[in-house]
Amino acid sequence: MIEVYKLTKRFGTKTVLRGLDFDVRAGEFVALLGPNGAGKTTFLRVLASLSRPTFGEVTVAGHKLPAESAQVRARLGVVSHLPLLYADLSAEENLQFFARLYAVSSLQSRITEVLELVGLDTRRKDLVRNFSRGMTQRLSIGRAILHDPQVILFDEPYTGLDQDASEMLDDVLRTVAKQGRTVVMTSHDLARAEDLATRFDVLSRGVIAASATRDSFGGGNLLSFYKQALAG
Template identity: 65%
Template sequence: MISARNLVKRFGLKSVLRGLDFEVAEGEFVGLLGPNGAGKTTFLRILASLARPSLGRVEVAGFSLPEQAAQVRRRLGVLSHQPLLYPDLTGEENLTFFGRLYNVQNLPERIRNVLALVGLEGRGRDLVRTYSRGMQQRLAIGRAVIHDPDILLLDEPYTGLDQDASAMLDDVLRKVTAEGRTVVMTSHDLVRAQDLCSRFDVLTRGRILASASRQDVPPDGLQAFYRRSVSSLEPGRAGAHDG
């Protein structure tokens, strides 16, 4: 579903991605882990066709980027740091706006289904600025799936949510992903990643230098896997190799 080969992204003289390779098969739920500044957001923005790689090849859902960005966007749902919602419109009006952008058929029915999917039935007629942060995040997920995309890219979806809101987001993500979608999610929250993801990739030094499938990581073992993956690459440690 997603393939990136030898991806390089530079900002001026700084190389953020340095020959990154990444493959995702249909139905996988990949947790993209890595320290702050590793390039996770940059990489997701390239997959979402919101930024161009300096070098390398990207294919998403069988289309090449950046040439076929329009086809890719139709198959993608993206949740980024900004919720991309209009606070002075109602939840329904927001979904109507984004549904029309994507030319969604039977939109009123689709909106009812999406509001139910994200647990906002009964709140669709309220202004988004009256929603809690957790409700806004769930509506943002509704917005991201309104056109029934095959692939979801989620950048730190739990940021700023309290415990209850995070638990609700867990339920929503489970439902949304149970529909057979392919998901790539960045997260600092290793407990949630361990629960949700079928695979864990660690982005450090501009590449994916460690990857493990869910079966390979013991319960509660993601923290240890992550620490190992990151610390073996710090300069001055045994086995360190600078790229």
């Protein structure tokens, strides 16, 4: 579903990604781990077609970037620590707006379905500016899955959430993943990543330093795997 070959990304003289290879099969839930500055967000922005590769090949859902970026964007949902929503619109108006941009058919019924999934159907008329951080993040997920994407990218979705909101987000993420979508999530929260993901990749100094599936991992200690990957 995602194929990345020798991806390099430079900003001026600074090289953030250094010939990175990455491959994700359909339906996998990959936790992309790594320290601050490892290049996780840059990598996700390249996958999301928000940033062009300097070198290398990137294919998402069968379409090459950047040449077929519109086709990729139609098959992709993105959730970041920023809400990508409009504070002066209600939850329903936000989803209506994005549904129009994605040409979602049966707009109203799909919005109702999504609001029920993220547990905001009773707050549909409320302005986003009155939402808590957790509710805003759940609505962000609603926005990202509105057009039924094959691939969803989560960039630090737990940033700024309290314990209750994080647990609620866990439930939404599990539901989204169970629907057979391919998920790539960056996170600093190893326990949460271990709980949700089926594969763990450690990004360090611009390359994938280590990769292990839940099965190959054998229920071992993710923290020691992570530390070994960074040390190696």
